[in-house]
Amino acid sequence: MGKTKENIFDVRLFVRLFKFMKPYKMVFSFVFIAVIFIAVLGVATPSLLQQAIDENLTTKTKEGFLFYILLMIGLLVLEFAVQLFFIFYSGWLGQTVVKDIRVKLFNHLLRFKMKYYDNSSVGVLITRAVTDMERIADVFSEGLFMIFRDLLTMVVVSGFMIYMSWQLSIIVFLMLPLVLYATLVFQKYMKKAFEEVRTEVSNLNSFVQERITGMKILQLFARETIEYDKFKAINQRHKKGWLKTIWYNSIFFPIAELSSSITIGLVVWYGGLHAVVDSVATQGVLFAFVMFIPKLFRPLRQIADKFNALQMGMVAANRVFRVLDTTSQIDDTGTLLANDFKGAITFDKVYFNYVEDETVLKGISFQVNAGETVAIVGSTGAGKSTIINLLNRFYEIQSGSITIDGVDIKDVTLSSLRTQIAVVLQDVFLFADTILNNITLNNPDITENEVVQAAKDIGIHDFIASLPNGYHYNVKERGIMLSSGQRQLISFLRAYVTNPSILVLDEATSSVDSYSEQLIQNATYKITKGRTSIVIAHRLATIKKADKIIVMDSGEIVEQGTHSELLKIENGYYRNLYEVQFLKDEVA
Template identity: 60%
Template sequence: MSNKKVKALDLKVFKRLMKYSKKYRLQFIIALVSAVLLSGLAVARPYLLLYAIDFAIEVKDKPKLVYFITLMFMLLLVESFTRFSFIFIANQLGFNIIKDIRMQLYKHMLNFRMSYFDKSSVGQLVTRVITDIERIASFFGQGFFMIIVDLLTMLVAIIVMTVVNWRLAIINLVILPILVYATQLFQKAVKVSFKEVRLQAANLNGFIQERVTGMNIVQLFNREKIEYKKFYDINNKHKKAWVKTVLYYSIFFPIAEVLTSIALGLIVWYGGFQIIAEETQTTIGEIMFFIMISQMLFRPLRQIADKFNTLQMGIVAGERVFEIIDTESHIDANGIIEANHFKGTILFENVRFSYVNNEEVLKGISFKVNKGETVAIVGATGAGKSTIINLINRFYDINSGEIKIDNKNIKEYTIPTLRKNVAVVLQDVFLFSDTIYKNIVLDKKISLDDVKVAAKEIGIHEFITSLPNGYDYNVKERGVMLSSGQRQLIAFLRAYVSNPSILILDEATSSIDSYSEQLIQDATDKITQNQTSIIIAHRLTTIQKADKIIVMDKGLIVEQGTHKELLEKDGYYSNLYDMQFKKEAS
């Protein structure tokens, strides 16, 4: 935790949250009016009890007693209906607001640079979108409006007490500042504690998300005990944060209860002696009234402390959510050109790029891909091959230089236009938990018949129909029901049906069976035919068929040419070929 002074309530975040209620002004007004009515109705019943005791029971007037009891019953019904309306409307308002905030947050995240997700924990982002925003709903439904009810109830109670018997009112008003001070200390301490709770909860979510996703690695490398120990430490920190919060509650509520009991004891002692001594006009009804009204004065204050914590948790959650909403991590989308189709010429001119400052991945590379050409990029791991894919799609923006498509800087195109015309098949294929058909079309208006025709054209229709339910087969989360080769075939078809102007393939076939490899090779030959294509080459067949080969090493292009030309140079490519591809050829 930082050493900054902790505010009991961050007004800046509070005001920002309240702005979202403007859209639901009617619900806000109804909740506010209900809060005012509840404060008056709560004090009315003890006041009627005073009259029932002093003007009916004391004088043995049965009709008046029935009248007061009936009136109290009717007030109880009105209060119950008002409370129902208040709770329903206040919570409905809260959920309407979090729906809007969640949509704003998710829309904002959809346009983040890839670099933001590279540096962020998935578990923590999930916590922001789900758990933290739920806390904001409680801010409205169980925090803000409930506190208004309690504060108004206390205010009305103080006014009515003073009117009924100012001497007895003084007793409560002397105890009240002490309880208010204790409440303030409690609120400040708990805000620090709740921040720690939310931090540890986010860490816990992030840890679990990452380990569940990578459970095969955990088990493969016998890390069960190590990961269990790490989880124990994180879980223990989360527990300690909550225990610290519980400690503050355990200290505050007994203190509040003792102070309340002292106030009630003093009222009975002082009022009782006044009646016995017959020194004032104090009545038994007034004492009963003050016993009830004291509860309405002190109990709301104790509840305010609890509800203030709900309010604070909503504020803390709001801080975290607004931190993401305020994050400027978007690709500059200033392009205005909307191209329906690219001719397919790609030009890199002295392009420099780094994922991390001062650590260049591309060090001033230049090359050209002509319309309809198939260009293979080869090189050792870390040479910068995959980075080229990311830059053409503008997942990242370059540090300097220029990337052009059809002789126009890619920044001049709108991002949707650019990405619509460039199809990418990555080595690690991601599929959603849905049917094969929906994973292929991704909600584009492409009919199932058209998808089947495309599947037949690239030779994978038979593979899909062999699966249970064929195109309606649900691949489950991340496509776990399919092999890596099958997932890549689905990705090939997904790229093919989108009818792209430019095709980029990360042609990784090292970990798949020979049948899938042959299907992928046939699909590659089909979809790259007369198509501007860039292929990160892993197989000899791709290299030999390419119109041009770009050889990369440590962020630089060291050689360019055809397969035959590069072998004749007896340079970097020739050595790479001997090490990586000659064995395959033999």
């Protein structure tokens, strides 16, 4: 793999990228034909000029001169039209291919395990899905076709030059090795420079995204100056990466221009000197060569320039394909559809760890009967939320089994499994959209009338109706326009409208005001009624009426029973929790 990175052009990577162009092979063919036309038209005008000079200007003959002029004008118009077609459709092809790759990438990301996101930078993934995609588009619009056009133009121009005067062609060709060598060296160093640039762009995106998201924390702890200094350092490295590319460009392009100018001077000198003596070239041929030389050297310079775009695109493609090649999906091999769970849940000797050799759940076993409300309590890190993650198959267990209604959840399709389980989290995530869309998540099967009725059922319609535009109120990014209690109520309604068979409340009443807590408790009673519910809570007041309470500590179940049964256990874990929370309140 390391050896491949050193290659100036990765053929296997390009072939893989090229496969995305197959559905558009008709457009590709037309663009390819346009490239051939452009190369031929590139030599037509100088050739006509040569004939006009030799047959008309040199001999001072008017006959046929107007024909050459009109023909050149027609060819220039045709070249303009072909160039327009070529530039538009090569760009169209690039953007269309990138659209397909981006859709495939996003679909891939949607199915990653949560473990992948636990270990990945959001900023880097955004760079892969957005910035890197634009660089891949450049492979087609500014790289591949442009390079092929310039190479073909050089071949055709060289052929015509040899046909007109092999002696003058030798002078031109003697200068080409210098430019070719400079081009190869330039490409080698630019490849390394662009890899460094892409790395620094990812680092910069990641840093900025995280700091903007966590701006409140930075300001609360007065970290502005420290983070400002960190940003300056990262930005400086980003600048250094780009300056390398600028430095290489500033060396190469003057060399290319100087080589072209020297070649023109040598051709004019040699051709003019020997034109009369030994008829090396006519005046028309000299004029044609003066036009041909830029058409030969400029494409060579442009090839290096376009190769930059091609290399940046290939580096970006390599990064994107690396994500696409990541196998971090939950195995969705189940064939059963969970259309209507009764809700009997069984954990049987379940072992699980997020990190190898650090067991989080240590062979836990418990049962939840259909329609029961079961509470899970314990200190932070005891494994409560892990149970919810495993029930939804966000992670795979190491051993044991989890069944619902006697069916192993691995035998059920992921989509149908998760549609039957609704989760209300402590940290509610709302999108920058309307309340209605945040509740339905754009599910066309849930109407606005159903949402309104559901809100009335659980007692939060008045709160939503009091907002500007009601259900069409835009809550902005992460629901910043609402309080934490209001966001929690929205999440309750979001869970309720899906009519799940199993409901999970994960710390759903923590860190909310007393008014919102009362609404939440009323909503909890409504939505848990008649369906299997798992409630994770620190506040024991919310779980007194639970059919069963499971007490966890360090990944193990230490106690099980009803509220009254657990209070009877001398020096019991639950009893200690209860005394800490309630006896102190009574004293206060």
